[in-house]
Amino acid sequence: MEDATKYLKDLGSRNNGDVYLGVVGPVRVGKSTFIRKFMEVCVLEHIENEDEKKRAIDELPTTGDGKTITTIEPKFIPSNAVSLNLDEMKVNVRLVDCVGYIIESSTGYLEDGKMRMVQTPWFNDAIPFDDAAKIGTQKVIKDHSTLGIVILSDGTINDFSVLDYMDAEKRVLNEMATLEKPYVIVLNSSMPNGEKAKARKDELMQNYGVPVIPIDVKNMTKEEASLVLKEALYQFPVTGIELMLPTWVSSLDEEHYIKLSLKQSISNAMNEVKIVKDVDHILDVIKENEYVKECSMKNVDTGSGVCLVQLDVNEGLYEKVLNELVGCEITDKGELIKILTEYVKAKKDYDLIGDALQMASSTGYGFASTSLKDFKVSKPEVTKSGSRYGVKVKASASTYHIIKVDVETTFEPILGSKQQAEYFEEYLLNSYNENPLKVLDCELFGRKYEEIISQGIEMKLHSLPEPVKIKMQQLLKTISNKGKTNLIAFVF
The missing domain is CATH 3.10.20 (Ubiquitin-like (UB roll))
Incomplete structure (x- = not known):
């Protein structure tokens, strides 16, 4: 989806997050009529500022029947995007109107038998009408559209047949396919439910693989306009x-x-x-x-x-999932409360020493203090230092010191001959090379190494004498309370 992501970023930077609908197609096919009706039934009611609404109405393109071309340059309608809600989707919309590719049977592009010269926003000098139509349409598609709405005809509007539109129609659709712009086709028809419109729709969908929506554009309803925009949005790339x-x-x-x-x-x-x-x-x-x-x-x-x-x-x-998390099946609310009570107690204990455990895990040594309610405070008393007096308050609190100690154990069974030992070594190495922990799954004399190693470590832990434990506690107490940092230890 890299192309889609880049394309969307380009749209955002160029159009400030607005979606521009480029309405394109051959000339005299109903593009300006579509924009005018779309604005009337879908957009104008959403413009809250009355001045902006009046300005938008003034900006609506002129429409009319017949063969005469009236639009010669792109026009943004309205000036500021309007937010529309369509079922699940919300989108800010602005439309772009433009003259389409010329068809020979239309009028208004010739003057005294020659190609009419017109002014455009892109050149200082006037250019031929057909060049202005081509450049204008290309600029709408390439530079001004985020979504395309291609207006075509089934031959039941104005005085043009499908064959009259064919060359211009192919040029527009090929241009859209080349630019990979998301678009839909609106098939303008005076009889959108007729057999002619249906046959034309099937032909276009088969040839171009995009949605085709037959509509009588001159009498387009709000629901039909919304359907067109929704179908256009459904052609948008997903990231x-x-x-x-x-x-x-x-x-x-x-x-x-x-x-x-x-x-x-x-x-x-x-x-x-x-x-x-x-x-x-x-x-x-x-x-x-x-x-x-x-x-x-x-x-x-x-x-x-x-x-x-x-x-x-x-x-x-x-x-x-709840049963799996608590480790047993919960059959009623009473059992749930009982388990939650136990978990709350365990959580309180962990909250007390949890940070110390993490510190010990990462640094080898961790500590934690009790909560305020466990503090023991002595009775305040007056103290004297020379000629000055003060008040002493003494308090004590239990603290927890956690030390991470790597305990080692060794298991060296006597197997017999050298050949037997080497054979068993190879057996262990095969497991070790696959995963060192798999050695613990190996068996000797009917017992797994996991059991043997665990017993060895447990024996060392339990062999620590009680007096030594007390001395270690006193040692930490002295260091903590006296603030001493020097320690000399003799272990023998």
């Missing part, structure tokens, strides 16, 4: 999928088998994602996960290309 999970699933460890399974399903589904439309298609793939009950697309961020998918898991899964 990722974010999941909305039940809170208890989100709280699970990232390595929990349910989360790993969901991640794998998303990864598999993302292999099929190219455009937003694919998200609806791959929801069925995600539903195949054994833990998923239902999933749906909640939002599409057209600025980042990220889709937000809400996911619900199977009933009974919560209870199953």
Whole structure:
């Protein structure tokens, strides 16, 4: 998805997060009519500032029947993007109007039998009308469009047949395919439900593989306009999928088998994602996960290309995971309260020494103090130092010192001959080379090395004399209370 990511970044930097709909196609096919109707039924009502609304109305393109071309340069409508809500999606929209590719049977591009010369925003001098139409259309597609709406005809509007539009139609659609811009086709028809429109729709979808929406553009409704924009947005590139999970699933460890399974399903589904439309298609793939009950697309961020998918898991899964986490089956609320009470107590104990354990694990030595309620405070008393007096308050608190000690143990069985020892060594080395810990799974005399090694370490721990433990405690107490840093130890 690298190209999609780069493309979206370009759109964001160039258009401040707005989505520009480039309305293109041959001339006299209904582009300006589409923009005017779209603005009237979908956009104007969302403009809150009355001055901006009046300005937007004044900016609407002129429309009319017949063969005469009226638009010769791109025009942004409205000046400021308007936020539209379409089902699950929210998008800021602005439209771009432009003259299309000329068809020979149209009028308005010739003057006294010669190509009409017109002024354009791109050149200081006037240029031929057909060049202005071509350049204007290309600039809309290349430079001003984030989504394309290609307006075509089934031959039932104005006085043009499908054959009249054919060359210009191919040029526009080939240009769109070359630029890889997301787009849809609006098939302008006076009879959108007729056989002619249906046949033309099937032909275009088969040839170009994009949605084709037959509409009587002159009488377009708000629902039809919304459908066009929604279909256009479904052609937008997708860069990722974010999941909305039940809170208890989100709280699970990232390595929990349910989360790993969901991640794998998303990864598999993302292999099929190219455009937003694919998200609806791959929801069925995600539903195949054994833990998923239902999933749906909640939002599409057209600025980042990220889709937000809400996911619900199977009933009974919560209870199953809860039983696994606590290590036993919970049959009623009383048992749950009992286990939670034990866990709360264990958590309080861990909260007391948890930091000390982590310190010991990383540095070899850790310490922790008790809470304020465990402090022992002596009775305040007056003290004298020379001619000055003060008040002494003495307090004590139990502290915990944790020392990480690497205990070594050795097991050296006598096996007999040298050949027997070498054979057993080879047996151990094969396991060691695969994984050093696998040596502990090896057996000797019917016992695993794991059992033998563990017993050796336990014996050393239990062999530490009680007087030594007391001396170690007194030693740490003296060092802590006296603030001494020098230590001389004799171990024999």
